[in-house]
Amino acid sequence: MDDLTRTGATGLGPLADDDRRDRGRRPDGPRAKGPKREAGILVVGLGRFGSAIAATLDRLGQDVLAVERDPDLVAQWSGRIPLVEADATNPEALEQVGARDFSVAVVGVGSYLEASVLITGNLVDMGTPQIWAKAISNEHARILQRIGAHHVVLPEADAGSRVAHLVSGKMLDYIEVEDGFTIVKMKPPRETQGFTIGQSKIRERYGVTVIGVKSPGIDFVYATPETRIAANDLLIVSGHAELLERFAARP
Known part of the structure; x- marks a missing residue:
């Protein structure tokens, strides 16, 4: 299979017709040079992480x-998001899809360490201004950072930490x-209920x-010292994590 195969036109979303034809060229055909896409976002990998990002964007x-x-994932997402079938570990394939034109790239490949590193390295070599990369371990994250990824995300570790905070108290989001x-969303401690924020002296x-x-x-209303807190309200509170944990632990 060629490194690059464009999916059907119904999967191109908002892309213009000229851009479709341009990005639809196979590796053996020249790709026309166009203006740099200042806000374009390239998402590599359509696993759970990458597909959620691409679909939301x-x-x-x-x-x-x-x-x-992966042809199966390509078939699954064809017609739903702008999509190209290509092997991004091959720098020539990335050139053909116009990776240099995008100001932001997201590497959603995490389970295959070699592929993750190769793709990230290719994007670094192309001078992509912002590279976000998924990692599955701290060691993986360090490698991605050392080769030039600007932002490294550990979804499972981050989610685990967040859930630990949520299950340990009144916090509803963290x-x-x-x-x-x-920043947390939480239920108000009993001692603040029925009083204004100024009366409760929460900050002090x-x-x-x-x-x-x-x-x-x-x-939703932004809080002022005169804002009164009721028992069934939800609070949006900011501060240091340890101080928030203590505040949320109040009965």
């Missing part, structure tokens, strides 16, 4: 192109931003900041 109207070498700074007593409050049937 396409639904949001982003200029996205997926690359997959996002660690960086260096321990975290617990070192965390209530960003907003969501009451049932009412739109």
Whole structure:
């Protein structure tokens, strides 16, 4: 099978006709040079991780192109997202799909370490401005970082850490931003219920900041000292992870 085979036209989503014909050329035909796609996103690999990213980006109207070498996955996603069948471990195949034109690339191949490293290395050699790569272990992540991936994601480790925080207290959602700074969605401790944020002195007593409050049937509102907290409200709170854990553990 050739390194590159374009799927049927129904799978091209928002791509223009000229661009379809251009990206549909096989490796033995020249690819016309076009302007650099400043916002284009290339997604390599259509496993659970890559397909979720590609499908979401396409639904949001982003200029996205997926690359997959498994014919079964290509058939599964054909007609649903812009898609090319190609072996991205081959730099010539990446050139043919126009990988240089994309400002962001996501390497969703994680289970096959050699393929993950080769694809990431190819994108680094092409000078892709932003490369996001999936890793399945800390060792895998270190390799990807050393060869030039700008952002490395460990989905299972991140999800496990997040779930551990959620099952241990009142937290309903948990996002660690960086260096321990975290944003959580949680139920309000009993001592804050019926009082305004100013009266509860949450910042002074617990070192965390209530960003907003969501009451049932009412739109989210940004919190002020006058915002009153009810028992059935949800709080959006930010701060250091340890301080948030203590606040969420309050009865």
